[in-house]
Amino acid sequence: VNTETLENSATSTGSAIGDRYLDLMRDCLTRSAFPESWHPVAYPRGSWRSYALAPLQALLRSKRMYLCRPFEYSASKRFTGFDWPPEAETMIGLERLANLRKCCISAVKDEIPGDFCETGVWRGGACIYMRGILEAMRDASRSVWVCDSFEGLPKPTHAADRKLDDSGEMNPAGTLWRYKQLAVSLDEVKRNFARYGLLDDRVRFVEGWFGESLPRAPIRQLSVLRLDGDLYESTRDAMLNLYPKLSVGGYLIVDDYYDSPDQSCKAIHDYRDEYGVKDSIERIDHRGVFWRRSP
Ligand SMILES: C[S@@+](CC[C@H](N)C(=O)[O-])C[C@H]1O[C@@H](n2cnc3c(N)ncnc32)[C@H](O)[C@@H]1O
Numbered sequence: 001v002n003t004e005t006l007e008n009s010a011t012s013t014g015s016a017i018g019d020r021y022l023d024l025m026r027d028c029l030t031r032s033a034f035p036e037s038w039h040p041v042a043y044p045r046g047s048w049r050s051y052a053l054a055p056l057q058a059l060l061r062s063k064r065m066y067l068c069r070p071f072e073y074s075a076s077k078r079f080t081g082f083d084w085p086p087e088a089e090t091m092i093g094l095e096r097l098a099n100l101r102k103c104c105i106s107a108v109k110d111e112i113p114g115d116f117c118e119t120g121v122w123r124g125g126a127c128i129y130m131r132g133i134l135e136a137m138r139d140a141s142r143s144v145w146v147c148d149s150f151e152g153l154p155k156p157t158h159a160a161d162r163k164l165d166d167s168g169e170m171n172p173a174g175t176l177w178r179y180k181q182l183a184v185s186l187d188e189v190k191r192n193f194a195r196y197g198l199l200d201d202r203v204r205f206v207e208g209w210f211g212e213s214l215p216r217a218p219i220r221q222l223s224v225l226r227l228d229g230d231l232y233e234s235t236r237d238a239m240l241n242l243y244p245k246l247s248v249g250g251y252l253i254v255d256d257y258y259d260s261p262d263q264s265c266k267a268i269h270d271y272r273d274e275y276g277v278k279d280s281i282e283r284i285d286h287r288g289v290f291w292r293r294s295p
Contacts, residue, residue, distance in 0.1 A: 011102040014109075018136035025132045025196070026097055029125040031088040035073035039086035040066055044178035080286060084181055089192050090125025092228070092255060095285040100126055100226060103251035103290065104133040107223035108142075112249040114221035117145035119210060119238040120228035120255070122182065124189040130224070131198045145219055147206040147238075152176075152183030153230060154209055160232035163262050173230045173260045210234055214241035222246045227264070228255035235267035243271070246293050253290040257281075 013019050027033035041057075043049040057067055077083045081093020090097065104116060116130040127146045134142055156162045156174040163171050176182060186207055193199035206217045210229065214237055222245050227238045235254070246252060256264045271277065279291040 011105050013105060013133070013136045015136075021136050022101060022129075022132060025129060026094065026101075028196075029089045029129060030078055030094060030097065031073075031085060032075065032078050032094065035075075035078075036071050036086045036088070037073070038068040039071040040068050042179075042181055044175070045180060046178060088125065089123040089128060091122060092126055092288075093285070096253075096255060096288045097126070097129060099284045099288065099290060100129060100224075100253065101133060103224050103253060104130055105137065107250060108134070108137050108139050110249060112223040112247050114223035114245070114247045114250055115143045115145055115204075115219065116224040116226075117147065117219060117222050117242065118226040118228060119147040119214070119242070120230065120234065121146050121148045121189065122228075123184050124192045126226060126228070127203070128193055128196050128198055131193070131203055132196065134202070135198065142223070143202040143204050145204050145206060145217070145222075146189065147210065147214065147217065148184075148189070149209055150184065150186040150189065150207055152179065153234070156231060156233070158231070158233040158236075160262055160266055171260070171262060173256070173263045176230055210237035210241070214238065217241075219245055223250040224253070225250070226253040226255065230256050230260060230264060232263040232267045235264040236271065239267065239271040243275075243277075248293055248295045250293050251290055252293060253284075253288065255288050257289040258287050 013022065041053065043053065060067055071086050074083065078085070079094045081091055081096055084091055118127050121127050124146060127144050131144045153176045155177045161174050165171055186205060190199055193203055206213050211233070219242065222242060225242055225246050227235055229235055229238060243252065254264060254268055257268065258265065279294050281289050281291050283289055
């Protein structure tokens, strides 16, 4: 098994047209090729603004109209994955998407056995990219596992997720369940795959809260596992159930490592300490990290 570092392993699909297909997919999935100009007005669940607007929004919806405001697209925010895009199928930005591409290509080229998987998919963009990479590399054997509640984040229950910050406010990850923008239905994610011509029986959906759905998921072996559930509990459930299925030479990617030190970052370190994982953690950008599993 080849366990070279990512930098040393080849990161092109091996065909110029394959590489261009993936470039084009990236620019579509992030909308960096055709920036959005509008976004729907939405406030967190339970806020006075959301109550105040509800009647007007219901009335407009009944007339098939929506309340929107102009959206100021920022190329640098989209590059770094700093915004929640109004339409793009992924919010992870171009740097983390590039890391995902390298990991997937390396896993296929190095013949690391196992499927690709993401826990926490939102509109599905990163998973659509994984399926596109298999297409570009003419890999007909692997599947992509798409795991989510498809109804947003859970209310935090674990102490780490309920932790208050220095000013007595709930930590940002602990408030994410309030955002309807993060609740994307299974049908919408399927439609997004279909939009790219990539919805087939090699895209496998695992629906439900990770603590219940992942132990039952018929996933056998993985070569790329990407975690993007933001919370301590979501990250821990994914590690406990799926990390043992990651092949030697496979990649573990953590999207929200740096911006939730007491949540996903802590879950990762607790797991590593408990199970003696020593592989060195590599930085992707201001948010994400990854490592390659050693024997
Ligand atoms: C930040 S979004 C993921 C962004 C996505 N990876 C992308 O490419 O844009 C977080 C997702 O995690 C899901 N999620 C978080 N915790 C979960 C849990 N415990 N069970 C199921 N889904 C969860 C949410 O529903 C949401 O879709």
